[in-house]
Amino acid sequence: MIPTPIPAQFNNRRRQLTDRLTRRVVTACGLAILLVMLLLFIWLAGVVVPLFSSPAVEGSRAIPLGQTRPVVAMGLDPQQQWGWRIDDAGTGRFIPLAGQTPSSQALMGTGSVNAVAALSTGSVNAAAALQDSGRVNATATPDNSSVLLKSAAGLLLLEPDFSQAEPRWRFPLGEAPLAADPESQVVALAHPQADRWLVAQASPQRLTLQQFQPSRSPLSFSMAVRDINQMLLTPDGQRLFTLSGALLRVWQIGEQGLTLRDSITLAQRPQQMLLLSGGESLLIADQKGLSQWFDLASETGLHLHQIRYFTDARAQPLLFSEAHRRVFATVSPAGMLSLFASKQPGAIFSSPLGPGVIRAAFAPQGDGVLIEQQGRWQHLRLSNPWPDISWRSLWQKVWYENYPSPDYVWQSTSADDDYQGKYSLVPMVSGTLKAAGLAMLFATPLALAAAMYTAWFMSPGLRRWVKPAIEMMGALPSVVIGLIAGLWLAPQLADRLSGILLLPLMLAGVLLLCSWASDHLPPRWRKRVCDEGREIWLLLPLLLLTTIFCLWCIPLLEHALFRQGLADRLSGGYQQRNLLIAGVAMGFALVPLIFTLAEDAIFSVPASLGQGSLALGATPWQTLSRVVLPSASAGIFAALMIGFGRALGETMIVLMATGNTPVTGGGLLQGVRSLAANIAIEMPEAASGSAHYRILFLSALVLLVFTLIVNTLAELIRQRLRRRFARQEGQG
Template identity: 35%
Template sequence: MSTQADQKIPELDFNTPALKRHRKVRALKDRSATVGIAIGGSSVILAVLLICFYLLYEVAPLFSGASIEPKEAYTLPSEESGKSLYLTTEEQMEVGFRVAENGDMIFFNVADGSVIKKVQNPLGNPTAFAVESDTSDLMAFGYADGRTLVVKQEYKITYPDGTRLITPSIVYPYGDEGVQAADFPIRMMSVRNSDSRMTVAVVGDSSAQVVRLDKDVNFITEEVELSETKASIPFVDDTYALLISGDQRYLYVADRSGAMNEFDLRDIDNVTLKDQIDLVKDDAQLVSMRYLVGKSSVMVADSSGRVSQWFNVRDDNNVEHLTFIRDVQQPVGLVTMAMEHRRKGFATLDERGVVAIFNATSSRQVIDEKLTDETGRLISFSPRANGLLLEDGSGLHFFDVDNEHPEVSWSSIWGKVWYEGYQEPTYTWQSSAANNDFEPKYSLMPLAFGTIKAAFYAMLMAVPLAICGAIYTAYFMAPALRRKVKPVIELMEALPTVILGFLAGLFFAPFLEENLAAAFSILVVLPVGILLFAFLWSRLPASIRWMVPEGWQPLLLIPVVVLLGWFCVAMSPVIELSFFDGNIRGYITNDLGITFDQRNALVVGFAMGFAVIPTIFSITEDAIFSVPKALTQGSLALGATYWQTMTRVVLPTASPGIFSAVMIGMGRAVGETMIVLMATGNTPIMDFNIFEGMRTLAANLAVEVPESEVGSSHYRILFLAAFVLFIFTFVVNTIAETVRQHLRKKYGSL
């Protein structure tokens, strides 16, 4: 008989073929999972970096320097006609145009300087010359017999044999015999033309006069008939510059010392002196006075190298005054300056032969290069500002200009800028307008402010409701009820934000406007009503209270909340009539002085808060519910109440998760597009007023990216806005992670 000691203990063999294969498969799975997770994580990081680099790639050209390169140089076309009074080119920079001292108008080939066409002045040698504007191609000559001749350059483009052919010509809109503007020899003149009238100011040796030609269309012959009105104006000794304002309301007459008289031309029969202004400082002499494109800003260059910008600003009495806005300074005296045809840019030529190019809006100097060793006489931009003509003693020089984004600078993006027509410097975003003379306004401050404002009001609504709801659901609610409530709230996150924005903009905003009294009264009535109901419930007999299982009491609040909400809406007209004379919006606007917009931050707060609540609630509830039960039970066993346990044990332990929930919710609010796009009115203003709308960075991108020209300043500014949003989100997430790790370390030992 064998004993137990004699029996062999079975041995386990871990090296069987099946176990070896199992270990190899498991090791392969582990390595595959490790590699897959590493590749996935690295891909995410790489994708984020690529997005960042792509945004920087699109933004970088905004701040790159401009360049100017010599292209052609030749003697002055038709040199025998004399120096140039005016230089320009047509759109394609193939045909150049100059007006010579003797009045000849010469078209030439920009590539080699060969004369294409020469038009002799029909009235002989002029004694005065003026350009209406570079964009209109309209010019005027004055003569010793007091006549003025208005001419215009035109270009006809044809494509014979598939090759572009530009044919230039000169036309005379008011006839080639001229208009008798004065009875004295004209020494200086200025002209301003519009569809309804033309105004000409002329100055002689001792007299000055204004002529206004009103245009009337004969409905039978469809010919333009002119009615002439003349008026004498006070003569200014040593008159050096004349300018008529773009609306033909004012005449500016300046002498060599820079003293300027402003005359009011609105009543042509009674021209009055409106103002007197000193345009230059100290002992400097006036060099040039010209209008910037748009005919709003007067640019004044003086012999000290200073160029100052002036435009009309209304005072407290609604009276316009020509006001100094900003200036730029060159180290030496200036010879002349030229205006860009389509942007708020200008160039100066100084005594050294250095050409500097500036942008008036951004106060940015983009080019400062010496282009000639001789004394320069005249410079001029091509219509697209991608070419520059310079005339000096040796002839004519043509330069290619690469200057794509002069209107953008850090100060124009983030600082206050005094824009034309504004009463003071402002932060303004306005990227387009109906006319070509528009001054782009690319301040990102209103958009950044609107983004923060929308997120603030959304979080103001969402955070208290979401966190308090999560606390009750995770800690006090019955498990069976929790299993129903939590999925329903998380399901709210699946609602498309475009639907929320649609409902907020078309239904909730008008409803809120009609029931403002209810919206404010419910903030008081609902908390008080719930507390009162809770107090009454606590005073009921225990037999009644025990009929509701522990943790199911929130269901009792549903009819209470609905009833209180209905009561507030029903009482809204009564409250409005009793306290606000039946018009609470009028009270807010007129009595409180607060502007009211139907689609405002209050609407966004409710709508976007509704979208953010599920995110914050779900993460917060999981964080609180994940607190070990041993901690809560230990706290209760030591005599702490439920509330003390919640505030001193559960919330500190769950604080990293709660903080992450708030930050993720804030990131969702900052990046939200459709709700703010449809419910805010998209007004880019900087006002923290809850009754005003806003425009956010994300909404602005959604609205304007499809309309922007690829590669334009507007296009790249929008990418800069996207980069700012990217950086803002990155900074917020970095701060959030830092704080979360700190909280985790601090309370991890509980």
């Protein structure tokens, strides 16, 4: 036989150059894909990492005061350009923090002055007791937008105004002192509305509550209450906390005056009380440490309860809080500043200030602290943008204000300015896994059964029609499937819930019954019915009749017996858009993908393996289950993992079919929210650079990492299966 020479065009240098160039281009494209994935990961991580940065002091400046009179109130403007200070003689000074000449103004006559500061966040703690020297010890919350001065002349309400180039004092109720209880030693102030102020005064024998409004006579209410030494008003003017020794009382403020709501005898006598931003959380400092209290609902209404102690927090001479966040700080006698956040178990930052700290106040935005020591101020600029965010708050249960117990909560926005964001990722991760798992539970049996029947049992002529038809299902946009599921399937399922729950069991029973009947048919009938794929024409009408019976007959029978459907009889409630709807809709979307890949894997098994098994006497089912499926197991597993990855990242179907309820609990008939759907819903509303914005990026990073881990494990298992069965085939 004369050998055929290889054509020159298939063995020249041009072809070799083309092959090398193609190989390098393909290699470069593969490396570029890996580089894009790496850059995507780095970009997401770069947005997320600042969330977990520790607070820090970015700058410190010492400012001489040039005066020695004791301070009773102090604060800063929002831009931290000016500080203000009021001493016990009633002199108010604006002091520039950049070192210019300060200005001063006599606010009241000489004598001892009690200053109570109340900012937009709420009430303040008045002087606990007069010292022997006649001076007043006053404590205030940090924002200090309104200040109440009390002396023998009466009460004077003033506000620092920074709206102009030079700061000035404003007197909302006039510059003339208001009438006050001359025997009162403890005063609290609240500013619940723009033109309304509440003032509580406590003398050794009485408690007086007054309401002041411009151009109106003050309203007053008084009752006999003995020995109040500390007092706080909530920002909304609805509650009053009083402390008499170890007895803590909570008063409800109404149109008729004060009503005692709670009376609690504490184990130890508190040293201080402080309200956090919003007025829902009360801090009590005693010898054991700092404890947090807030209201919990019960059968008799709301009642104050102790929630927890902060780790390593001790009662210190100075305790003050931020205006708009649940952040507070303590200063020890040695001058150690410690920052705490209500969601964190312990201190989030500590910095030495030096001994001799007399008073301290936060900047209105919490990005600075003003410290007064003997004869000077110390101004610190803080970097503490996200004090509430930590791995613990994202992945563990947190006890939020007014919640009955610790829980996983996602609630990013609210109409209330005092709202505290709740950013637990557990509800979305749980919802993602539940929706993807239910979708795979629905799609896997259908897709694999269809793939096995189409690739092994179906006649070639019918396969040429069925396979493209199922693959065309994958061309349906997910938004269309979600729309159909939300608008049509959800109400239909609610009306036919019992039948739909019975449908899988009924279909499986019919298939098993048909299989048993085919084995017991006479050989002549079995050949006519089951050969050449003709059994499909018998199975399809039976399955259709079974479906009609479950979806129409069972609901009619149920309504005739119980007068209502199963959805209306459920004790736990029924949400029309729920996990079951999402599972069915997502499963429908996954069937074409899993079917195509699994059918190709089964059909690609060498025909010689199946023919050899049949020749040795095995039945077609035995050949499929013991020869063909093990050989195609790597491809089938890859099909399942690709389908699971698609389910994890599905957005529109989950968005439109589940009700988007970010809860961890809940059953099959309750709503869920997935990570992808949460990003799609909230990213347009998130302010760039905010905590909400960065946590959404963290959600995307978690989804990316989880998908990479699943795909990597799937590829390792697939390669192991391929090597295992390839070795077995070689040995065979």
